[in-house]
Amino acid sequence: MTADKLFDGLQICARTKCHPDRCGCVMSVFLDRGQLKDAAKRLLEKKYYIEDVTGLDVAEGIEVLYHFDNFDNPGRIVLRVLTGRENPEVPTISDIFSGAQWHERECFDFFGVKFTGHPQFRPLLMPADFTEHPLLKPEKNRQSLYEMLSGCEKVSPAKGERYCFEAPPAPEPPEASAPKDAGQSQTEKKE
Amino acid sequence: MTTQNLAGDFYTQCFLSEQDESGRVILNMGPQHPSTHGVLRVIIEMEGEYISRAEPVIGYLHRMHEKMGEVKTYHQYMPNMGRVDYLHALAWNWAYIGAVEKLCQIEVPRRAEFIRVITCEMNRICSHLVWWGAYLLDLGAFTPIMYAFDDREQALDLLQMITGSRLTYCYYRFGGVRTDIDNQFISGARDFCKLMKSRLPMYKDLVTDNYILRKRCEEIGELPLEMARRYGATGPVLRGSGQKYDVRRAEPYSVYPELDFDIPVFNECDAMARYRVRVAEMEQSVRIIEQALSKLPKGDVMAPKAPKRIKPPKGDVYFAVEGARGKIGVYLASDGSSTPYRLKLRSPSYSNLSLFAELAQGTLLADAVSILGSLDLVIPEIDR
Numbered sequence: 001m002t003a004d005k006l007f008d009g010l011q012i013c014a015r016t017k018c019h020p021d022r023c024g025c026v027m028s029v030f031l032d033r034g035q036l037k038d039a040a041k042r043l044l045e046k047k048y049y050i051e052d053v054t055g056l057d058v059a060e061g062i063e064v065l066y067h068f069d070n071f072d073n074p075g076r077i078v079l080r081v082l083t084g085r086e087n088p089e090v091p092t093i094s095d096i097f098s099g100a101q102w103h104e105r106e107c108f109d110f111f112g113v114k115f116t117g118h119p120q121f122r123p124l125l126m127p128a129d130f131t132e133h134p135l136l137k138p139e140k141n142r143q144s145l146y147e148m149l150s151g152c153e154k155v156s157p158a159k160g161e162r163y164c165f166e167a168p169p170a171p172e173p174p175e176a177s178a179p180k181d182a183g184q185s186q187t188e189k190k191e
Numbered sequence: 192m193t194t195q196n197l198a199g200d201f202y203t204q205c206f207l208s209e210q211d212e213s214g215r216v217i218l219n220m221g222p223q224h225p226s227t228h229g230v231l232r233v234i235i236e237m238e239g240e241y242i243s244r245a246e247p248v249i250g251y252l253h254r255m256h257e258k259m260g261e262v263k264t265y266h267q268y269m270p271n272m273g274r275v276d277y278l279h280a281l282a283w284n285w286a287y288i289g290a291v292e293k294l295c296q297i298e299v300p301r302r303a304e305f306i307r308v309i310t311c312e313m314n315r316i317c318s319h320l321v322w323w324g325a326y327l328l329d330l331g332a333f334t335p336i337m338y339a340f341d342d343r344e345q346a347l348d349l350l351q352m353i354t355g356s357r358l359t360y361c362y363y364r365f366g367g368v369r370t371d372i373d374n375q376f377i378s379g380a381r382d383f384c385k386l387m388k389s390r391l392p393m394y395k396d397l398v399t400d401n402y403i404l405r406k407r408c409e410e411i412g413e414l415p416l417e418m419a420r421r422y423g424a425t426g427p428v429l430r431g432s433g434q435k436y437d438v439r440r441a442e443p444y445s446v447y448p449e450l451d452f453d454i455p456v457f458n459e460c461d462a463m464a465r466y467r468v469r470v471a472e473m474e475q476s477v478r479i480i481e482q483a484l485s486k487l488p489k490g491d492v493m494a495p496k497a498p499k500r501i502k503p504p505k506g507d508v509y510f511a512v513e514g515a516r517g518k519i520g521v522y523l524a525s526d527g528s529s530t531p532y533r534l535k536l537r538s539p540s541y542s543n544l545s546l547f548a549e550l551a552q553g554t555l556l557a558d559a560v561s562i563l564g565s566l567d568l569v570i571p572e573i574d575r
Contacts (some may be wrong), residue, residue, distance in 0.1 A: 024293065024442075038435035050423040050542075051520060054535045067509065067522070067537075071420070071434050074441040099422035102545040110257070110270060120205070125250040125574060128201035134258050135533075143526040148505050 006077070010035050016149045022116055025067075026075035033081045033090050036066075040079075040093040043068050048077065053093075053103035055111035057137045058145040062088045062111055066100075081114065082145075092118040110135040194377030202248045206234045215243060218543065218556070228325060229570030233547075233563075235556070242559055245545055245551040252574040254527050265365070265450045265501035266293055268531070273359035275536060276572040278318040280360045281311045282514035283536075288363040289444060290510035290521040294503040295365070303367040303488040304446045308483045310362065312476040313350060316387065316416050317343045318515035319469045319476075326466070326564040327398065327403035328336035330407050335398055342390055347378045366497025380484055387477045391470070398469060408463035412550050412562035415460060422546040425539050426517025427472065428566055431465035433458035449486070452479050469567070516540050516567050 008030065014030040031039055051067035066079040081090055094101040099169040104115040105124035112133040115121065123130065199207065199217075207217065221232035230251035231294050236244040262272075273280040274288045285307060292299065299307075321345045324336030347357045353370050354362040362369050398404060414424070416432045429436055437454045439447040455471035457464035507524040517539025524533040543566045551559045 022293065022296075023507060024511070044421070047420065049420040051518070052423075052522075052535065052537045052542075054522060056524060056533050065522070067520070070437040071441075078509075097421055097423070098418075098549065099424075099542050099545055102541065108236075120209075120246075122201075122205055123250075125253045127250070134255060136260070143532060148524060148526055148532070149507065 003189065006046060007039060010039055010042075020075070023076050024076060025078050028078035028080065030080045030082065033083065036081055037091055037093060037096065040066075040096045043077065044096055046070070047072065050097040050099045050103070051076070053100055053107055055107050055113060055135065056145070057135060057142060058148070059142045060145050060146075062113060063145060064090050064107065064111075064113055065080065066093070088113045089116055090114070091116050094118055109133070112136065200265065202232075204232060206244075206246055210236065210244075213382075218553065220559075222248075228564075228568055229311070231544075231568065231570050231573075233559075235402070235453075235551075235559070237556065240555055242551050242554055242556060245548050245559070247547055249544070249570070249573055252571050254571075255535060256575045257534055260531050262530065264529050265503075265531065268534075269364075270359070270361045273356070273361050275538070275575060276514065276516070276519075276540075276569050277358050278321055278569055279314055279515040280358065281307075281314040281362065282512055282519055284360060284363045285311060286510060286512045286514075286519045286521045287502060288365060289512060290508050290523045291365055291501060291503065293510050294508040294525060295304070295498070295522060297366045297497055298494055299341070299367055300491045300494055301446070301488050302371075303492045303494075305483050305487050306368050306372055306492060307363060308370075308446055308450070309372070309480050309487075310350060310354070312479045312483075313346050313380065313383070313462045314360070315515045316473050316476050317346050317350075319473050322469060322515075322567045323394075326567075327404070329560055329564040330404065332398070332404070335394070335400065338390070338394070342386065345379075345383050345386060349376060349383060352376055352379070364493060364497070365501055367493035371492045377484060380480060384477045384481050384484075387473065390475055393479075394470070405463060407558075408466055408565070409459070409461055409563050411462045411558050412554065412565060413460045414546070414550060418475055418546065418549065422549075423515070423542040424546060426514065426567075427465050427468040427519065428543045430454065430456050430468045431565075432460045438511050438518050442511055444510075444512060448482075450479050450482050452482075462561050465567075473545065500529065502527065507533075511537075516569065516572070517543060536575055538575060540566070540568050540570075540573045541575075543569055544573055 011032060012029045013032060016028045018028050020026050048068040048070050051069055054065050055062040056065060061082050061084050064081045064083065068077045072143045083090055090113055092104055092105060101120065102124060104118055107113050108115065109123055109126040110133060216237045218237055220235055222230040232248040234246045235242050256275060259271055260268050272283040275283045314377060320339040324339030327335040353372055353376055354360045356393040408499050414432050416434055419429050419432045433456060435454050435456045440454060452475045455468050455475065457467050503525040505525060505527045509520060509522045511518050511520040519539060520537030522535035523531055526532040547566065550562055
């Protein structure tokens with residue numbers, strides 16, 4: 001119940017439909033990266049703890065996932081931030097959740113995502129002179145995130161610099177896959 | 192030992208560049224130090240006998256299990272799970288199998304669920320016994336590890352009978368377990384429970400109440416609950432800080448809701464509290480095994496309709512189980528093909544070790560060894 005009101009006032013770009021029995025999460029939202037720190041602060045206030053930070057290489061760009069859970073009222077919350085493939089950058093939350101420090105360094109090792117403001121940003125699991133990012137996929141293997149998470153729906157008109165499913169390299173126009181925001185796309189076209 | 196006038200490698204250089212006051216001794220503990228239990232290295236800045244700064248350096252055992260997950264099929268990946276954490280391998284088996292079962296909605300027969308509980312708890316006792324022996328060895332007591340390994344050997348023999356391996360198990364299957372347990376195993380497991388019940392009080396008298404041990408553990412490495420939350424510590428490390436949280440109760444899976452057991456919690460937040468949690472957990476695991484043995488239903492150990500080829504629907508899933516070191520999580524994203532699109536392993540030791548740098552600040556070097564031991568680290572699990 002508390003999870004629903006947790007992000008009131010924050011701009012959520014989209015949310016995926018969650019059935020805890022099927023996906024193990026009670027809430028999964030796409031946020032603009034500018035809102036990430038605010039969301040993390042709220043989670044810390046509500047006594048959530050950080051499970052992990054990880055990435056996912058998809059056709060729309062690189063997605064960074066944050067898993068949080070609560071000791072007293074269990075129910076996993078997933079924050080998702082989509083960043084571009086060229087120079088992927090996300091603000092660090094390690095000043096809020098100290099445990100994110102290592103997870104973010106790991107995420108850089110595997111996906112090359114830069115976490116701005118991180119106090120000790122250097123390789124953790126990979127050798128220092130290793131320049132590859134092993135979990136990035138070749139282009140032909142990338143899948144559309146929108147299709148993988150079939151329960152995705154947009155909840156508000158997005159005003160952020162980049163929001164889900166409409167990152168530049170998306171192979172499909174978002175209008176075709178998301179009938180719900182057809183109206184909004186039209187207004188965008190008029191502008 | 193490295194001092195400033197020697198060059199040092201990349202991590203030493205980084206560590207030195209963050210130094211705010213020159214002239215302090217930089218110690219390099221590991222990667223082959225006996226008390227780091229594997230190839231963990233900690234760079235320490237000393238101010239006299241006290242640690243002013245510490246930084247764990249990991250990755251020496253990194254095998255990139257997550258990448259292997261993306262190139263192997265669901266079945267081919269199963270043996271990897273036994274090699275992530277060699278002490279509680281069955282919990283990792285379970286986390287992976289459970290995630291796939293959840294995504295594919297595979298029903299598991301009740302008998303198989305009970306067998307999973309029995310074997311997983313037996314493995315948990317083995318893991319805690321190794322930790323118990325090795326921790327005391329770190330602190331200078333040699334004899335306990337001999338007793339611990341003696342007990343553990345009984346359980347390993349039993350597990351070997353049904354799983355075929357002693358350490359790197361690959362026993363659970365999508366929709367059940369590999370082999371059924373027989374009467375020999377059941378009577379052996381009952382004997383093992385009896386043995387543990389006679390041993391644990393002896394360990395308490397000989398070791399837990401020992402004055403020297405308590406001097407080395409009490410009020411050492413105090414971990415406030417707020418800090419545990421910031422770092423995402425789970426398992427006995429968290430429960431030693433007074434938080435009653437166990438995945439078996441918080442996110443119930445399998446038949447754990449039907450079984451009666453307590454979650455041991457201690458409020459002292461120090462190394463001794465974490466010690467007590469683990470010792471108490473062994474008692475609880477014995478309780479769980481006994482109940483599960485008496486409730487064991489008849490029936491199949493594999494779901495008759497379990498698919499031979501695993502091809503989950505598109506989607507993602509997060510499944511967590513309670514390992515001996517804390518919350519083991521598997522995040523699995525599937526694109527509908529026969530290999531996972533992404534497989535993320537959330538290892539509890541990783542989060543538990545990341546708080547060491549803050550915890551060790553200002554403690555004696557000798558106490559840092561005690562703190563490291565009390566976190567119960569398994570390095571292959573951290574590096575994955």
